[in-house]
Amino acid sequence: MSEAHLLEPLVRRWSRRLPLSADDRSAILALPATKKSFGKDAYMVREGAHTTECNLLLRGFAYRQKLLSDGERQIISIHIPTEFIDLQNGILGTADHNVQSLNHSEVAAVPRSALMELTDKSASARLAMWIDTLIDASIFREWVVNVGRRDARARIAHLLCELALRLERTGAGRDGSFDLPLTQEQLADATGLTAVHTNRTLQSLRREGLIQLSNGILRVLDWEGLRKVGDFDELYLHQKI
Amino acid sequence: MSGFAYRQKVTGEGTRQIVALCIPGDAIDFQNMFLSISDHGIQILTRAVVADIPREPLQQLMLKRPAIGVAIIHSTLIEASILREWVVNVGRRDARARIAHVLCEFAVRLEARGLASKDGFELPMTQEQLGDATSLTPVHVNRVLKGLQADGLISRQRRNIQFTDWRALQDTADFTRRYLHLPGEDEIALAAK
Numbered sequence: 303m304s305e306a307h308l309l310e311p312l313v314r315r316w317s318r319r320l321p322l323s324a325d326d327r328s329a330i331l332a333l334p335a336t337k338k339s340f341g342k343d344a345y346m347v348r349e350g351a352h353t354t355e356c357n358l359l360l361r362g363f364a365y366r367q368k369l370l371s372d373g374e375r376q377i378i379s380i381h382i383p384t385e386f387i388d389l390q391n392g393i394l395g396t397a398d399h400n401v402q403s404l405n406h407s408e409v410a411a412v413p414r415s416a417l418m419e420l421t422d423k424s425a426s427a428r429l430a431m432w433i434d435t436l437i438d439a440s441i442f443r444e445w446v447v448n449v450g451r452r453d454a455r456a457r458i459a460h461l462l463c464e465l466a467l468r469l470e471r472t473g474a475g476r477d478g479s480f481d482l483p484l485t486q487e488q489l490a491d492a493t494g495l496t497a498v499h500t501n502r503t504l505q506s507l508r509r510e511g512l513i514q515l516s517n518g519i520l521r522v523l524d525w526e527g528l529r530k531v532g533d534f535d536e537l538y539l540h541q542k543i
Numbered sequence: 544m545s546g547f548a549y550r551q552k553v554t555g556e557g558t559r560q561i562v563a564l565c566i567p568g569d570a571i572d573f574q575n576m577f578l579s580i581s582d583h584g585i586q587i588l589t590r591a592v593v594a595d596i597p598r599e600p601l602q603q604l605m606l607k608r609p610a611i612g613v614a615i616i617h618s619t620l621i622e623a624s625i626l627r628e629w630v631v632n633v634g635r636r637d638a639r640a641r642i643a644h645v646l647c648e649f650a651v652r653l654e655a656r657g658l659a660s661k662d663g664f665e666l667p668m669t670q671e672q673l674g675d676a677t678s679l680t681p682v683h684v685n686r687v688l689k690g691l692q693a694d695g696l697i698s699r700q701r702r703n704i705q706f707t708d709w710r711a712l713q714d715t716a717d718f719t720r721r722y723l724h725l726p727g728e729d730e731i732a733l734a735a736k
Contacts, residue, residue, distance in 0.1 A: 349721075350721070366627070368627065368628070368631045370631070370635055370636070370717055371717050372717075374635045375635070376630060376631040376634045376635045378627045378630045378631065379627075389620075390620045390623065390624065393613065393616060393617050393620055394617075394620055394621075394624070394724050396721065396724070398624050398627070398628075398721050398722040398724070399627060399722075418613075421609060421612065421613055421616075422609045425605075425606040425607070425609075425612070428605070428606075428609065428612040428613070428616070429605065429606065429612075431616060432605070432612070432615065432616045432619065433578070435616055435619045435620055435623060436574045436578055436619055437578075438623050439574070439619060439622055439623040439626055440574070440578075440582050440583075442623055442626035442627055442629075442630060443550065443552060443562045443563070443582070443583055443626055444552070444582075445626075445630045446552075446560060446562045446626060446629045446630050446633060447552045447554060447560040447562065449630060449633050449634040449678075450560045450633035450634075450677075450678035451554050451558045451559075451560045451678055452554060493634075494633065494634030494635060533554050533555035533556070537580060537582055538582040538583075540578050540580070540582065
């Protein structure tokens with residue numbers, strides 16, 4: 303695969319949201335991109351690092367997390383292919399959180415300087431980057447609500463609704479089944495719950511016939527039911543502009 | 544331009560979560576420039592003066608002037624970074640750390656805009672609002688504030704908060720200012736000696 307082709311998924315995703323001219327497309331595809339692979343749980347970005355590149359996720363999953371001084375972990379987002387895992391580092395320079403690979407993943411690493419040049423050259427790319435940032439922020443707002451104000455059942459159901467919907471939009475998943483290699487511990491860290499509480503909650507969602515989650519596969523059996531338990535309204539994902 | 548506002552979301556059950564505080568100098572709804580549906584509410588905390596900028600010229604500015612476009616992205620990124628920290632705050636910190644963290648963050652942000660003095664600052668929130676920002680009940684907030692005061696970390700007169708032991712407050716809050724991406728060193732001037 304040539305280097306330019308690495309960024310084709312990005313061109314496709316951005317062009318679904320806004321018109322990209324031929325010049326915009328070639329400017330994006332001309333970005334120097336290097337393919338990198340990460341193993342399960344490998345650190346992709348470390349908090350405090352001065353970053354020199356931004357990474358577009360090509361395969362697998364990644365998650366952002368912060369560690370507290372007492373060693374507790376909070377997962378703050380989960381990323382799926384064609385998303386940037388650290389676009390902010392193109393502009394901010396110092397990483398304010400960690401990013402880890404959930405399973406085996408691949409990214410296209412783009413030098414920060416080249417990305418900044420792109421924002422200078424292409425108004426559409428600038429706008430697309432900003433919209434990505436805005437949607438990230440919108441999802442973070444919803445996560446504050448999720449861990450702040452929903453009970454355990456709703457938190458887990460909400461997170462599963464969000465991931466299923468985002469995956470579905472990228473064409474991943476079939477018949478309500480999605481690859482979702484999240485451990486119960488990671489689910490707990492994403493919802494601010496204990497592992498035991500998470501386990502009990504998943505069992506109850508399963509008993510009620512809403513979902514199955516095993517061997518890294520999520521099956522949504524009753525979409526409306528799960529949505530209701532999760533108090534889920536997809537508006538904040540801004541899929542339609 | 545002056546005054547304070549907050550961003551909030553309401554769950555299906557009707558409970559409110561405050562997800563961000565806006566201080567003078569913040570753009571409160573730039574996202575509405577390109578995302579056509581607002582995904583949260585904005586409420587004014589105190590008497591506030593805002594500068595209304597029509598959507599169309601702002602869009603043009605963003606598209607035509609790269610440096611302004613990047614500056615707008617920059618401010619959205621900082622907002623996102625603060626939101627991440629809030630997920631951590633309500634997700635993994637205990638009540639005392641949560642409240643201390645909000646106080647630290649607010650003080651440092653105000654100081655960076657030149658809006659706080661070393662005498663302390665006016666907290667423009669009721670205990671109920673502080674509770675909605677930290678997912679605690681007002682009773683719990685009240686107890687925590689009294690505790691922080693009794694331990695000599697802060698002193699309060701009505702809504703005026705002074706930091707009597709800034710370092711201890713930061714430790715309690717597990718607060719480091721990196722996520723605010725401000726220039727300058729770790730210590731802030733308004734910490735009382």
